[in-house]
Amino acid sequence: MIVIRAANEADFEDIWRVFHRVIAKGDSYVFPPDASREDARGYWLSADFKTFVAILDGAVVGMYKLRPNNIGLGAHVSNASFMVDPDCQGRGIGKAMGLHCLEEARRDGYLAMQFNFVVSTNTPAVKLWQQLGFEIVGTLPKAFHHAELGLVDAYVMFRFLEPWQN
Amino acid sequence: MIVIRAANEADFEDIWRVFHRVIAKGDSYVFPPDASREDARGYWLSADFKTFVAILDGAVVGMYKLRPNNIGLGAHVSNASFMVDPDCQGRGIGKAMGLHCLEEARRDGYLAMQFNFVVSTNTPAVKLWQQLGFEIVGTLPKAFHHAELGLVDAYVMFRFLEPWQN
Numbered sequence: 001m002i003v004i005r006a007a008n009e010a011d012f013e014d015i016w017r018v019f020h021r022v023i024a025k026g027d028s029y030v031f032p033p034d035a036s037r038e039d040a041r042g043y044w045l046s047a048d049f050k051t052f053v054a055i056l057d058g059a060v061v062g063m064y065k066l067r068p069n070n071i072g073l074g075a076h077v078s079n080a081s082f083m084v085d086p087d088c089q090g091r092g093i094g095k096a097m098g099l100h101c102l103e104e105a106r107r108d109g110y111l112a113m114q115f116n117f118v119v120s121t122n123t124p125a126v127k128l129w130q131q132l133g134f135e136i137v138g139t140l141p142k143a144f145h146h147a148e149l150g151l152v153d154a155y156v157m158f159r160f161l162e163p164w165q166n
Numbered sequence: 167m168i169v170i171r172a173a174n175e176a177d178f179e180d181i182w183r184v185f186h187r188v189i190a191k192g193d194s195y196v197f198p199p200d201a202s203r204e205d206a207r208g209y210w211l212s213a214d215f216k217t218f219v220a221i222l223d224g225a226v227v228g229m230y231k232l233r234p235n236n237i238g239l240g241a242h243v244s245n246a247s248f249m250v251d252p253d254c255q256g257r258g259i260g261k262a263m264g265l266h267c268l269e270e271a272r273r274d275g276y277l278a279m280q281f282n283f284v285v286s287t288n289t290p291a292v293k294l295w296q297q298l299g300f301e302i303v304g305t306l307p308k309a310f311h312h313a314e315l316g317l318v319d320a321y322v323m324f325r326f327l328e329p330w331q332n
Contacts, residue, residue: 026239029239030236030237030238030239030240030241031237031238031239032237032238032239035238069309070196070283070309071196071197071198072196072197072198072201073192073195073196073197073198073310073311073312073313074196074283074309074310074311074320075196076311076317077306077308077309111308111317112307112308112309114306114309116282117236117240137304137305137306137307138303138304138305138306138322139303139304140243140280140303140304140322140324141278141303141324141326142243142277142278142326143235143236143240143243143278143280144239144240145239145240145242146239147239151242151277154240156304156306156322158306158307160307160308
């Protein structure tokens with residue numbers, strides 16, 4: 001059973017472990033493989049946004065954060081980022097966090113959710129977000145330097161939060 | 167004749183004047199109309215990116231900044247932002263800055279340039295960028311809360327920098 005709860009400072013070592021495993025692959029996030037602990041902390045733990053961790057069998061196996069995608073006149077659209085421990089993929093952790101995040105965003109009154117940079121070759125992610133109601137609304141040509149594939153496209157994905165439907 | 171040069175701290179009062187005039191209209195930037203001087207400073211003057219000002223008849227009439235659109239594996243795509251004093255529109259300032267910015271980005275070795283949020287109803291801007299070789303590669307539904315029109319779409323616009331062509 002996957003439990004999702006608000007993250008706190010005590011989760012940092014676990015967050016760092018997952019973060020480091022994910023970015024080492026160079027296939028889904030723009031962080032360079034040598035990104036530091038402080039990079040990870042700045043990205044995942046801040047008073048400026050909400051962070052949640054997913055726990056499976058007592059271990060942190062993923063995390064997500066939720067925030068406005070823009071300030072001011074664009075703050076009605078939310079943005080979220082997700083990471084799942086590569087060793088734990090295919091166990092529904094991303095989907096559980098995605099559903100939790102959509103509910104959280106809706107509760108916070110956002111009109112929509114936007115992902116600014118989904119690597120096009122990250123097929124499990126693209127399929128998951130489509131399954132959860134997101135559409136590809138933009139294609140950024142050669143925007144990501146994939147560790148194995150070289151320059152590949154990234155997608156902008158989007159869904160409205162009303163009416164509520166998964 | 168429009169002169170474009172690197173901005174410095176001494177330009178801040180001019181930058182603030184243009185910034186405040188632009189955002190007061192609520193039709194092109196996400197900053198709320200009451201954004202502060204410190205918001206303007208953080209957005210326009212930083213060691214993290216390059217800022218240029220456009221000068222016409224001895225007065226600062228616009229500014230732009232240039233930076234990587236992402237860190238690490240996405241840092242080969244540049245991003246730029248532009249503001250022109252609303253009282254000086256239609257005089258080629260945006261175009262002059264756009265051409266200057268494209269040249270600067272090419273010199274810095276970027277592969278492409280991306281604008282993440284061009285308000286769809288800001289027709290002069292959309293047309294200018296298309297004229298300078300940008301294409302609309304994404305449409306963000308209702309992403310901008312326009313002061314007069316309510317929720318309107320925003321565009322993601324993109325162009326490669328090689329081969330060099332304007």
